[in-house]
Amino acid sequence: MKKTILTGIRPTGNLHIGHYFGACKRWVEYQDEYDCYFEIADVQALTDNFDNPLKVRNNVFELVIDLLSIGIDPKKATIFLQSAVPEIAELTVYYSNLVTMSRLYRNPTVKTEIAQKKALFGNDGESVTYGFVGYPVSQAADITAFMGELIPVGEDQLPLIEQCREIVRKFNNIYGTTLKEPEAILGKNPRIKGLDGSLKMGKSLGNAIYLADSPSVIKEKVMGAITDPDKIRKDDKANPDKCMVYYYHQLFSGKDLNTINKECQEGLRGCVACKMQLVDNICNYLEPIRKRREYYLAHMDLVKEIIMEGNKKARLKAKDTLKKVKHAMKIDYFEQ
Numbered sequence: 001m002k003k004t005i006l007t008g009i010r011p012t013g014n015l016h017i018g019h020y021f022g023a024c025k026r027w028v029e030y031q032d033e034y035d036c037y038f039e040i041a042d043v044q045a046l047t048d049n050f051d052n053p054l055k056v057r058n059n060v061f062e063l064v065i066d067l068l069s070i071g072i073d074p075k076k077a078t079i080f081l082q083s084a085v086p087e088i089a090e091l092t093v094y095y096s097n098l099v100t101m102s103r104l105y106r107n108p109t110v111k112t113e114i115a116q117k118k119a120l121f122g123n124d125g126e127s128v129t130y131g132f133v134g135y136p137v138s139q140a141a142d143i144t145a146f147m148g149e150l151i152p153v154g155e156d157q158l159p160l161i162e163q164c165r166e167i168v169r170k171f172n173n174i175y176g177t178t179l180k181e182p183e184a185i186l187g188k189n190p191r192i193k194g195l196d197g198s199l200k201m202g203k204s205l206g207n208a209i210y211l212a213d214s215p216s217v218i219k220e221k222v223m224g225a226i227t228d229p230d231k232i233r234k235d236d237k238a239n240p241d242k243c244m245v246y247y248y249h250q251l252f253s254g255k256d257l258n259t260i261n262k263e264c265q266e267g268l269r270g271c272v273a274c275k276m277q278l279v280d281n282i283c284n285y286l287e288p289i290r291k292r293r294e295y296y297l298a299h300m301d302l303v304k305e306i307i308m309e310g311n312k313k314a315r316l317k318a319k320d321t322l323k324k325v326k327h328a329m330k331i332d333y334f335e336q
C-alpha cells in the first residue's frame with residue numbers, strides 16, 4: 001500500500017520559483033511513490049480574503065494550470081478544490097470541540113499572523129475573525145479527511161501539523177481510534193530569496209520570478225537584480241556571495257557554476273554578461289513549463305474536467321472518512 005500524501009496551497013497568486021524550488025518540485029517527484037492529494041485551499045484563502053472573493057476565484061484556475069504545467073499528472077495525483085469537498089467543513093465543526101481557544105491563540109503560526117495583522121491594520125486585533133483563528137482546525141480537517149500520513153510543508157506550517165496531531169489524538173482518545181496522526185515532511189531546500197535579496201520571495205514584495213513570466217519579463221527582472229555593490233567596473237573583482245544573480249545561478253546554471261564563481265571573484269566577468277547568461281538559463285529551464293501552460297490555457301475545458309474529476313475522487317475519500325467519524329461520534333443514526 002502506498003502512503004498518502006496531502007498538502008494544500010492557497011490560491012492567492014501564481015507560482016513563483018520560490019514555491020517551485022522550495023516545495024512544488026518535490027510534489028512532482030512524490031507522485032510515483034505516494035498516493036498524492038493536492039488541495040487548492042480556497043476556503044482557507046477566504047479566511048484572509050473573505051472581503052475579496054474575486055482574488056481567490058481568479059487564482060484558482062491559474063494555480064491549477066501552474067501545477068499541471070510543472071508536471072503534476074492528474075492520472076497519478078488528485079488535484080481538487082477545498083470548497084468542492086463539503087465533508088471537510090463538516091469535519092471542521094466536529095473537531096472544533098476538541099480545541100480550546102487558548103490553544104489556538106498560542107499556536108505560533110496563528111500568533112505570528114495575528115501580530116502581522118495588528119501591525120498592518122494598526123488596531124488591537126478586533127478585526128481577527130473566528131474563521132481566521134480557527135483555520136488550524138479546518139486544516140486538520142483537510143489532512144484527516146484524506147487520512148493524510150505525510151504532509152510536505154514549509155517550516156512555518158509545523159505548528160499547524162502539530163495542532164492536527166493533537167486533534168487526532170484527542171479524537172481517538174474520546175471516540176475510539178479512527179483517525180491517522182500525520183507527519184510533516186520538511187523540504188531540504190531553504191526558502192528561496194527574492195530578487196531584491198530579501199529572505200522571502202513573495203507577490204506582495206514584488207521580488208518574484210513567476211513560472212508564467214515571459215522571457216522579456218524575466219530579462220527585465222534579472223537586469224534589476226542586486227549585485228555586489230562594491231563591483232563598479234566590469235573587471236572589478238567581486239564576491240558572488242553578495243550577489244543575487246549568482247544566488248540564482250546556483251539554481252539554474254548547474255555545470256557552469258564553478259566557472260561563474262571563479263570568473264566573478266577574479267574580475268573576469270561583467271555583471272551584464274553574467275545577467276544575460278542567467279536570463280538564458282532561466283528561460284531555457286522554464287520553457288517546457290511555459291509551453292505546457294500555453295497548452296492548458298488553450299484547453300480550458302480539459303482543465304475544468306481535470307478539476308471536476310479530482311473533486312469527485314477527493315470527495316469519495318472524504319465521505320468515507322466522514323462516515324467513520326460520525327460512526328465513532330455516535331451520530332450515524334440511520335447507518336447499520
Ligand code: TRP
Binds near residue numbers: 006009041044152153
Ligand atoms: N496553510 C498552508 C499554507 O498556507 C496551506 C494548506 C491548506 C495546507 N491546507 C493544508 C498545507 C493542508 C498542508 C496540509 O501554505
